[in-house]
Amino acid sequence: RCTARLVFDHLPVTWVVHAEYDEAAVHELYRPLLRSGQALGARRWLASLQRQCEYHAILCSNPHPNHGDRHEPISPAGRRCMLRLAQRMADNFCAGVCATAAQKWRRLDEWRVEGAGGRDPASGEDKVRMMARQSVGAPGEPPGVVLSATTSVRLPGTPPQRVFDYLRDEQRRGEWDILANGEAMQEMDHIAKGQHHGNAVSLLRPNATSGNQNNMLILQETCTDASGSLVVYAPVDVQSMHVVMGGGDSAYVSLLPSGFAILPDGHTAPAAATDPSPQGSSPNAHGGSSNNSPGSLVTVAFQILVNNLPTAKLTVESVDTVSNLLSCTIQKIKSALQASIISP
Template identity: 55%
Template sequence: MEGASSEDQEPSDQPPRKRRFHRHTLRQIQEMEMVFKECPHPDEKQRMQLSRELGLEPRQVKFWFQNRRTQMKVSIKVFEENQAHQERAENSMLRAENERLRSENIAMREALKNATCPHCGGPATLGEMSYDEQQLRIENAHLKDEVQLDRVSSLAAKYLSKPPSSSALAVTPGPSMLELATRPGGLSQVEKPLVAELAIIAMEELLALAQSREPLWILEENGAKESLNGEEYMQQFSRGLGPTPVGLKSEVTRDTGLVMMNGAALVDTIMDARWMDMFSCIISRALTSEVLSTGVGGNWNNALQLVMYAEFQVLSPLVPTREAYFLRYCKQHAEGVWAIVDVSVDGSGFLIQDMPNGYSKVSQVTILQHMEYDDRQVNNMYRGLVSSGLAFGAKRWLATLQRQCERLAVLLATNISPRDLGGVISNATGRRSMLKLAQRMTNNFCAGVSASTVHTWTTLSGSGEDDVRVMTRKSIDNPGEPPGIVLSAATSLWMPVSPQRVFEFLRDDRLRSEMNSQWDILSNGGSVQEMAHIAKGHDPGNVISLLRVNALNTSQSNMLILQESSTDESGSLIVYAPVDIPAMNLVMQGGDPAYVALLPSGFAILPEGPRSIGTTPETSSRASSGEPGCLLTVAFQILVSNVPTAKLNLESVTTVNSLISCTVQRIKTALSCET
C-alpha cells in the first residue's frame, strides 16, 4: 500500500472537482507502520504528534491509519479463506481414501467367505487362511488410522479448543520427536492436528499425576520423598508406553513449593525461547525448531511448540548429559491456574497456581519430572546422586526455580536494598548491570564444565578422583571473552565434608590469602577486600561480590574479582573471574555489561547421595562414620594464547594441570580431609 489519502468532498452546491492524492515518502510510511504495530487506533493527540514529526496534515495521518486497518482486515479475511479451502481439500481427500478402503475391505470379506482349500477343494479353515487374514487385519488397521486422521483433521480447524474424545486413546504415536526434529520441512498438514491431540492427552495425564496422592504416589518413611507406584500408574494410564526398555532406568519425581513470581510471569519465562537462562545450571543447550501455535487471547493459552530440544547436565565432566526432544504445550485451566507439559517418551511439566489475594507476587508450583535413562556411563562417584533423583529430578528443578525467581525480583527492584554494601554502586541501574554481568559469568561457567555432547574432554593424569580433564576452544569475535585459545580444566572429587561447610569455606574472602589455606592463585597471598555486595535473596549465601585484591608488592597493580555464590537445597555454586577495573567502573555506573571480557572459574558443590547406592572405594572408608560428604567439581578457564589460530603447546597444559591439582590439594589441607 502506498498510503494514499484523499481530501474532503467539496460542498454539494459546487461541481465536483477531481480528488487530489498525496503520495507519502518512504520515511513517512515506515514511521507510521512502526506506530501501527503498537497502536492501530491512535487518538487525536498521537495523530497530531505524528503530523508534526512527519510534515503531514492530521487529516492525512487519520486517513492513512483508516486505510491501513482496512487493508489488515482484508488480508486476514483472505488468509482465513485460504486456510478453510485447504482444510476442505484435505478432508475431501481423506473421505475419498476412506471410501476406497471401505470398498476394498468389503471385497476382501466377500472373497474370504467363498475361499476354498488349495489341497482338497473343500471350505478353507481359519488356519489355512492365515495370509489372507493377515492382509485383512493390516487393511483394517490402516482404515482405522485413516478414520482417526479424518476425525482429528476436523479438530485442527478449532485447534485445541475442546478435549479429545475417548477414541483418541487409539491414536498411534507416529514419528518420534527425534524424527520430527530432524525431518526437513517439519510436520505435514496431516500430522499437525494429530500432534495437537497427543498434546491434549499428555496434558490430562500431567494434571492427574500432579494432583493425585495415594495410591498413585507413595510417601517414603522419612517423608522427604514421594515415589510413583508403577503398578497403579499402568492401571490408571493404560495407554502408557509399557515397561522400561532393557538397560534403561525409569525416574519419576514430583515436588511442590512456593515461588516468588506470579503465574502469568512464570509462564512467560518458561515458554520464552530464553527459558534455559532460568535453569542454566541444569540445561546446557536448548532450542525450539517450530512453533505450531503462539496461543490465543494475547497470552500463552493453547501455545504449542515443536520440536523443543534440551540437553540436561550435572556440573561435572563425570556425568553424561541427557538429551530430550519434546513438544511443549501450555494451557490455562482457570483464572490463575496454568499447566505446561512436555510431550515425549518421558513426560514432564509444571502446574502453576496463583496464591490467594494478598500474595499477588507468589505462586504455588508443582514440578513433575519423568525420564528414562541409561546410567551405565555415570562414574561410580556420582551414581548415588543420579540414582536418588537428586541430579535431574523435580527437587533440583524447583530449588533452582525458587532461587532464580528471587534473583529476578532483585534485578527488577528499583530501590537499593540495605543489604547491599560498599557504596560503590550508587543506583539501581548500576546494580542491574552488575547482576547481568554476574549471570553471564555463571552461565559461561556452567556451559563449560559438564560432559555436554559439544565438549571433548581429555584426561591428563591420575585415576578415580585424581583425574584432571581438559578441553580447548577458540574464542573469536566474542565481545564477552578475550580473543584467543581458551583452555578449560576440571576435576571432580568426593570429600568427607558436608556441602555447607565446603561452601562456607570457599566463599569466605578472608581465607583466600591466609597462610593455612591460600587456595586462590589469583590473590597470590595479597589481602582481599569486599568493595560491593549485592544480596540476591533471603539466604545469605546467595550474593554477588566485587573483591579487590591488594597486592603484596607495591610495584604491582591491584586487581578486581567479580564473584557470585549461589546455594539452594540441591547444591551450591561459587563462580569468579578477574575483571578490568575501567570496565567495572562503567558497569557500576549502569553501562552495558555485554562487552566486559571475562573467563570464569569456580566450584560446583553437590550432595553425595545415598551411600548405599553410590559407595565407591574412595568413600567406603568414611561411610561407617556417618559423616555426610559432598561432591566437589573444580574448574578453571584460562587464556593460553591471545592468537585464535595458535596451536596449544604442552607447557600450557602442564601448567594448568599443576594449577588445578595444587588448588585441590590446598582445599583438602585447609579442611583437614586429606586421604
C-alpha cells in the same frame, strides 16, 4: 526426561517429575546421587524455581543504592548491569564444564590422564579433562587460545554447605586462589540475589600488598539451594567495572570464568554399629571420614588464556601448568577442610 508437570494454584506450586536414566552411562561417583532422587527429583526443580524467582524479584526491584565499602553508591541501573554480567559469567562457566558445541571445544586426549605430573592415580588429580578452543575476540571474550581444565572429586564426610561457605569466604581466599597471592581479599561491593545470604554477587579486591590491586578486581557470583551450589569468579579490570557499575553496557566486558559446582554425594549416614570395632577404631579415628559417610561432590573448572594469539599452538608446558594448578588447588582445599578425597 519423561513428562513433567508444574501446577500453579494461586501461590502453592506442585511439581511432578518422571525421569529415566541409563545408569551404565553414569560415572560411579554420581550414581548414589541419582539413586537418592536428589539429582532429578521434583524437589531439585522447586528449589531452583524458588531461587530464580527471588533473583528476578531483586533484578526488577528498585532498592536504595548500595554503598558497601565504596565511596559512591551503585545506581539501580549499575546494579542490574552487574547482575547481568555475573549471570553471563555463570552461564559461560556451566557451558565450559559441559563442553557445549557452541563454544567449539577441542579435547586434548593426549593429556587427559597424565596432566598432574605423575601423582598417585588413587589421588585422582591426574584425571583432568583438558580442552582448548580458539577465541577470535567475540564480544565478552579476550582473543587468543583458551585452555579449560576440569575434574570432579568426592569429599566424604564434608557437607556441601561447609565447602560452599569456605570457598566464598574472601578472608580465606589466599589459602587456595592463586589470584589472591596467599592473602585475604576485600569485598568492595555485595549485591544480594535472594533471601539466603549465600545467593549474591560480589566484587572482590586483592589485598593492597599483592601488587595487582590497581588494575584487577574479582567478580564473583555465588548461589545455593537444596539441589547444590555454585561459586564462580573471573578477573576483571577496574575500568570495565567502573563502566558497568555506572550503568554502562556489560556485553563487552571480557570474562573467562573459573569456579566450583558443589553437590551432595547422595550417600546416607551409616547406621550405628551394634558391636565395637575389634581394633577399637572408628571412621574418624585418624582424622578422616568413612568413605560411605555423606559428603560432597565438587567439580572444579578453570578457563585460562594461555596465548593472546588465536592462531598460536598449544605447548606441553602450558597444558602441564594449568593441570598442575588445578591439582594444587584441590590439594589446598582438601587440607583446609581436613577432608579426604575420592576421585574418579
